[in-house]
Amino acid sequence: MFVKGDSIPVTVDATMVSGGWTGGQGVKWIDSPIDEFKVGYSDGEWGGFLLWGSDESSDQFTAMTGQFPYYKYGVLFFGGNLISTTSYEKYTYASRQVGPLVPLVYLPNDTLLFSLRGLWTKEDEWTISGDPRAPNTHVTGYVAQIPKALNNFYLGIQTSL
Numbered sequence: 001m002f003v004k005g006d007s008i009p010v011t012v013d014a015t016m017v018s019g020g021w022t023g024g025q026g027v028k029w030i031d032s033p034i035d036e037f038k039v040g041y042s043d044g045e046w047g048g049f050l051l052w053g054s055d056e057s058s059d060q061f062t063a064m065t066g067q068f069p070y071y072k073y074g075v076l077f078f079g080g081n082l083i084s085t086t087s088y089e090k091y092t093y094a095s096r097q098v099g100p101l102v103p104l105v106y107l108p109n110d111t112l113l114f115s116l117r118g119l120w121t122k123e124d125e126w127t128i129s130g131d132p133r134a135p136n137t138h139v140t141g142y143v144a145q146i147p148k149a150l151n152n153f154y155l156g157i158q159t160s161l
Helices: 014-019 067-071 093-098 125-129
Strands: 006-012 025-030 038-041 048-050 073-078 082-085 111-114 141-145 155-159
Touching: 014 038, 067 073, 093 125
Parallel strands: 006 038
Antiparallel strands: 006 073, 025 038, 025 048, 048 073, 082 155, 111 141, 141 155
C-alpha cells in the first residue's frame, strides 16, 4: 500500500473463511440476514479488495496471523489507492481453460477489472466466458507499474473502486 484510500472492517462469507484469500483479493457485497456489511469472493462484480490475506504472515507469532478467518472478517479497501500486489491473473482466461498457458502482458495505463476468480485482470472474462452479464464495465483500476523482475513481479495498481 503506497497511498491509502477508504477502508472498513467487513464480515467475510463462509466460503472465504474456509477457502482463505490472498492480499489484494477482489470482493463483492453480499446480502446478510443480520445487520452487517458482508463480502464474498468477486466473480467480476466489485465492492473493493481485501488488502491483507487471510493468513498474512508466515510468522505465527504476529497478532494478525490467523485472526481474519477465525473472527470471520477482513479489511475492505475501496476508493482511490495505490497498491502493489501479486493477486492478479498471470495467464489469459482462454489458456487457463484449455492450455497451454499464455502470459497476460500488462502495460502502463491498462484498464483493470476483476476476473471470475476475483483477481485483477485486463481481460473482460464475462464476455470471453459467455457470461450473460457481459460486457463487464466495472473498472477497478489502472496499471501504474508493470510486473517485472525488478519489483518481484508485483503489479502496481491505481484503484478506482
